[in-house]
Amino acid sequence: MKKKETVALDSTCSKELMAATDTLTILNGKWKIQIIATLNYSGPLRFMDLQRLIKGIGSKMLSRELQDLETNLLVKRTVLNTRPMTVEYELSPHGKSLERIINSMRLWGKAHRKKIAARN
Amino acid sequence: MKKKETVALDSTCSKELMAATDTLTILNGKWKIQIIATLNYSGPLRFMDLQRLIKGIGSKMLSRELQDLETNLLVKRTVLNTRPMTVEYELSPHGKSLERIINSMRLWGKAHRKKIAARN
């Protein structure tokens, strides 16, 4: 017997496309990629260290973007029992799984720059 | 003599990361991915056909997003000599080169949904 299709295939298959848009939305925001890349490169970092490493970001934005990433389980937040308090942020395995995609985007972006530059 | 580094390698190598952010920016906007995927699937389409296929988009947004994509050389716009006028849009080869990335994002997005759903 014939296996039933799990997804209705309309012309654009927008149900499937939503997953791509989800990824875009999660990565969106002025600092998300830098935060992820910084944590991926440097390992666990405290709030202030992140702010120092990511040039130009304010504490409000850093805080909000980290909360977004934590909500999406990409970043783990750990409060250390010290005085004054310190908090460590680190990429979760799920967060690290973004490395391949970010790298693809980095490569495509570089190729794209050349295309645009050659456009005159 | 020593070749000079073209990019200063700070801890996060933000110059390289910019290319990834570029890609994000180009793909950003509520409808870009749908437009690209629709053109990729259906081939050349007229303005109205696109609007019919992409449920919910208004003419203003469709127009603006298409202009963005055209500026970035992802889409080719062709005005046909008919009455009343018709315009055809199609993906450029450069635009088609996004297919792999969009597909990666689609797969990651699906995996991410499961992760989030299992979070309880």
Add this chain to the structure above:
DNA sequence: CGGGATCCCACCGGATACTG
């Protein structure tokens, strides 16, 4: 048919100040 012009609002993101 293929858009542009206008209005409108929600949200993004920066600056500054403040708190436990």
Add this chain to the structure above:
DNA sequence: CAGTATCCGGTGGGATCCCG
């Protein structure tokens, strides 16, 4: 140290109307 509160300008995107 690690944030939150507040204010504020800019932009994204929808609705509607209009034009060649």
